Amino acid sequence: QKEVEQNSGPLSVPEGAIASLNCTYSDRGSQSFFWYRQYSGKSPELIMSIYSNGDKEDGRFTAQLNKASQYVSLLIRDSQPSDSATYLCAVIPSGSARQLTFGSGTQLTVLP
Amino acid sequence: DTAVSQTPKYLVTQMGNDKSIKCEQNLGHDTMYWYKQDSKKFLKIMFSYNNKELIINETVPNRFSPKSPDKAHLNLHINSLELGDSAVYFCASSQDPMDGYTFGSGTRLTVV
Numbered sequence: 478q479k480e481v482e483q484n485s486g487p488l489s490v491p492e493g494a495i496a497s498l499n500c501t502y503s504d505r506g507s508q509s510f511f512w513y514r515q516y517s518g519k520s521p522e523l524i525m526s527i528y529s530n531g532d533k534e535d536g537r538f539t540a541q542l543n544k545a546s547q548y549v550s551l552l553i554r555d556s557q558p559s560d561s562a563t564y565l566c567a568v569i570p571s572g573s574a575r576q577l578t579f580g581s582g583t584q585l586t587v588l589p
Numbered sequence: 590d591t592a593v594s595q596t597p598k599y600l601v602t603q604m605g606n607d608k609s610i611k612c613e614q615n616l617g618h619d620t621m622y623w624y625k626q627d628s629k630k631f632l633k634i635m636f637s638y639n640n641k642e643l644i645i646n647e648t649v650p651n652r653f654s655p656k657s658p659d660k661a662h663l664n665l666h667i668n669s670l671e672l673g674d675s676a677v678y679f680c681a682s683s684q685d686p687m688d689g690y691t692f693g694s695g696t697r698l699t700v701v
Contacts, residue, residue: 508687509687511689513689519694519695520692520695521632521679521692522692523689523690526687526688526689528687563630565630565632569687575686576622576637576686577634577686577689577690579631579633581630581631582630
């Protein structure tokens with residue numbers, strides 16, 4: 478069983494819409510949760526981190542964490558074509574020497 | 590100034606050859622990592638070094654060996670390259686993994 482699972486997509490949304498990206502993880506003791514954005518041919522860049530249950534907002538991005546359901550999501554409001562990228566969910570599982578474990582990513586396309 | 594730099598950016602080589610990829614970070618971070626990203630965008634941890642000590646060594650073939658001459662450098666040496674080694678290799682660093690990683694720009698390795 479994969480430790481971190483994401484729908485691979487592709488996910489397409491029109492410009493200005495809300496994009497919703499989802500991620501589940503298998504280790505209930507996971508400590509920290511991250512969303513990375515990766516443009517084609519580029520390296521992953523950190524866009525959000527969340528540690529506690531609930532919502533965390535940063536500009537157009539909102540991360541949501543539900544530890545009971547082992548679920549983390551990323552909402553992108555007012556989606557722009559420049560948001561088109563692969564979004565990688567990552568967690569630090571328990572007992573992992575604080576190693577980031579990544580999901581396989583969701584490819585998002587924002588249509589003008 | 591580039592925070593985490595990798596060289597070379599592209600590497601094409603024949604099966605059976607030995608090659609190295611270099612990584613340097615100027616962030617003063619204590620821990621450095623090597624990740625392999627396959628064609629499906631899945632990022633998998635290979636090694637990490639903390640203050641010149643190996644703290645994680647995932648089940649990678651022993652043809653792969655990390656070498657860290659100092660805290661700012663973590664090089665990856667690969668012996669007897671195989672077709673399946675073709676991938677993008679990312680170096681990363683962190684001061685506190687709970688704050689996420691900073692990735693280098695990646696090295697695309699193609700074995701022919």
